[in-house]
Amino acid sequence: MSPVAVSSVAEWTRACSGAFVPLRVHTAAPAFRASLAQVRLGPSVTVTRVTSEALTVFRDVDLIRSQPRDDVLISLHRRGRGMIRQHGRSAVLGCGSAVMYDAASPYALSFPGTMSEVVLQLPRRTLTSTGHTFAGLTAVELPDSAQLRALTMLAASVEQPAGDEAEAIGEALVGLLRAVVRAHDNAPPPAEPRLLAEGIRLWIGEHASDPELTPERVAAHFHIAVRTLQKLFAAEGESPAAFIRGCRLRRSRTLLVGGASVNEAARRSGYLDLDSFTRAFKREFGHTPSSVRALGA
Structure with missing residues (x-):
């Protein structure tokens, strides 16, 4: 030009x-x-x-x-x-x-x-x-x-x-x-990284049932890079993806114990695919979702 x-x-x-x-x-x-x-x-x-x-x-x-x-x-x-x-x-x-x-x-x-x-x-x-x-x-x-x-x-x-x-x-x-x-x-996380990490965990816990929640969306919400988010979670020995998955599975277990159907528990905890939910649930808890619902425990 x-x-x-x-x-x-x-x-x-x-x-x-x-x-x-x-x-x-x-x-x-x-x-x-x-x-x-x-x-x-x-x-x-x-x-x-x-x-x-x-x-x-x-x-x-x-x-x-x-x-x-x-x-x-x-x-x-x-x-x-x-x-x-x-x-x-x-x-x-x-x-x-x-x-x-x-x-x-x-x-x-x-x-x-x-x-x-x-x-x-x-x-x-x-x-x-x-x-x-x-x-x-x-x-x-x-x-x-x-x-x-x-x-x-x-x-x-x-x-x-x-x-x-x-x-x-x-x-x-x-x-x-x-x-x-x-x-x-690669710059150090913001001041008080433990407080920031705790705030992020609380926010994820409130939004984990959104099936579109990903580490990228979490990082975007808190205006930090994905690598910074990963560093915050690595300090506690886990990854953002694993924490999101754990929140969803714990919520699904609570729903099953409360009498929700397997389909409902999967949907309300952020899973769109029932097979994926069942496999993840069994890996996490050692039991299938249906058996937990039947036992109510």
């Missing part, structure tokens, strides 16, 4: 929507000025230099529904102040900070004054292949690391490479971003 300079919000809305994903723009600046220059690095990775006056850019539910996208964007902030809001959290943007956001969920970026940044954009699949939960990664400042510094330097230095060189640079940026995300996942 050739460099674009604009002097109105309408022009900036069109420019941003074309360069990134469909967006809405608002500004109170009386004389708005902004510009962007984008470099495409292969078929799906772009780096865009952005400067603007004060403004707010947002992507809402209506835009997501009408024009869905699966892109992940990373703001590498260079000048000015700003804030990104997504998934109920806010992250402050300052010189040198880096924050990720996800085009598949509503977000807003606000800048109170003149700003400049470099935005790396790539498909979600480049990161989801390693099992990351984006609700735990977005609107959170990425921790400083050698990988993040290398990513920022490379993205900021990109000019207009051609052919194989462009794709090679794009692949290098993707590799560095994956390393940054792994560093985020």
Whole structure:
């Protein structure tokens, strides 16, 4: 994309929507000025230099529904102040900070004054292949690391490479971003991890009967990475999946003892497949569900 300079919000809305994903723009600046220059690095990775006056850019539910996208964007902030809001959290943007956001969920970026940044954009699949939960990664400042510094330097230095060189640079940026995300996942759990783990266990106990409850959904609810969730449970010698399964089976046993049918106990404890329920129950308790119901114990 050739460099674009604009002097109105309408022009900036069109420019941003074309360069990134469909967006809405608002500004109170009386004389708005902004510009962007984008470099495409292969078929799906772009780096865009952005400067603007004060403004707010947002992507809402209506835009997501009408024009869905699966892109992940990373703001590498260079000048000015700003804030990104997504998934109920806010992250402050300052010189040198880096924050990720996800085009598949509503977000807003606000800048109170003149700003400049470099935005790396790539498909979600480049990161989801390693099992990351984006609700735990977005609107959170990425921790400083050698990988993040290398990513920022490379993205900021990109000019207009051609052919194989462009794709090679794009692949290098993707590799560095994956390393940054792994560093985020390997960071120590939040303060008081035992209290956090206990809160998560209580929440799982209340929601285990939902057949769609998975470790990924638990991590997303608590805004942490799946690997962080696994570490919290590993400290007690178990896994999140095993804990969910145990909650369901204990609930099913209580229902059976109380006179519920095997089908009802399975359904009300979160099992959609009766055979799977029966096998899991027997492994856990050493008896079939029907025998426990018959004995009432």
